[in-house]
Amino acid sequence: MLARLVANRLLEIRQIFRQPLSSRSFSTALNYHIDSPDNNPEQPWEFTDVNKEKAKEILSHYPSNYKQSAVIPLLDLAQQQHGGWLTVSAMNAVAKIIEVAPIRVYEVATFYSMFNRSKVGKYHLLVCGTTPCMIRGSREIEDALLKHLGVKRNEVTKDGLFSVGEMECMGCCVNAPMITVADYSSGSKGYTYNYYEDVTPKRVVEIVEMLRKGEKLPPGTQNPLRIKSGPEGGNTTLLSEPKPPPCRDLDAC
Known part of the structure; x- marks a missing residue:
């Protein structure tokens, strides 16, 4: 089965490179x-x-x-x-x-x-597409951004301000779903690369409009009921400093 798939893919690649450059599809051709x-x-x-x-x-x-x-x-x-x-x-x-x-x-x-x-917007929005974020609605997040901005994935808006792409795991699965905003609006001097976590379709549209106005919003969780990666509504366990194990003298380490 695997050998057949590999053979078919090699055949597709040969067929692509037999075509003139103008007719090759970037989605299937090699880079x-x-x-x-x-x-x-x-x-x-x-x-x-x-x-x-x-x-x-x-x-x-x-x-x-x-x-x-x-x-x-x-x-x-x-x-x-x-x-x-x-x-x-x-x-x-x-x-x-x-x-x-x-x-x-x-x-x-x-x-x-x-x-x-290739060119990206001054604000390059990257949606996490890995499993935890996908389960929590990353596809809906991306759809909301693309619809609001009137672009397809990896396209740049006509005013040059925004583009939307996908990135694999950003490492904040506990705060899924999330996006990253790479801010190139001020060049390398004012460059920032911030995570916005616990987002919703409504919230990402609000983030876009705040960026359009030049407003700087605090990165991290966008859920007002959470503190960083803590549980919504606050801790229900581990309410005090943990005690060291009785069998080990931590101060002697």
């Missing part, structure tokens, strides 16, 4: 780059003076013979500076700084979903 006026290797790109200093500080965390280990934080800094996405020339600039072949940087940027290879 590849096509030069465009705002994304090509001839386009000049470099870090700003402020970010050059940040890049030096990032590199200082690594031995000089292992500077390639700084690829992820440097790509993150480049993405912040470039409004939330990475061009080929930005990746080439990072490759030059860490002295590796550009393909080594492309490999990282195309592997991790945190790096965007």
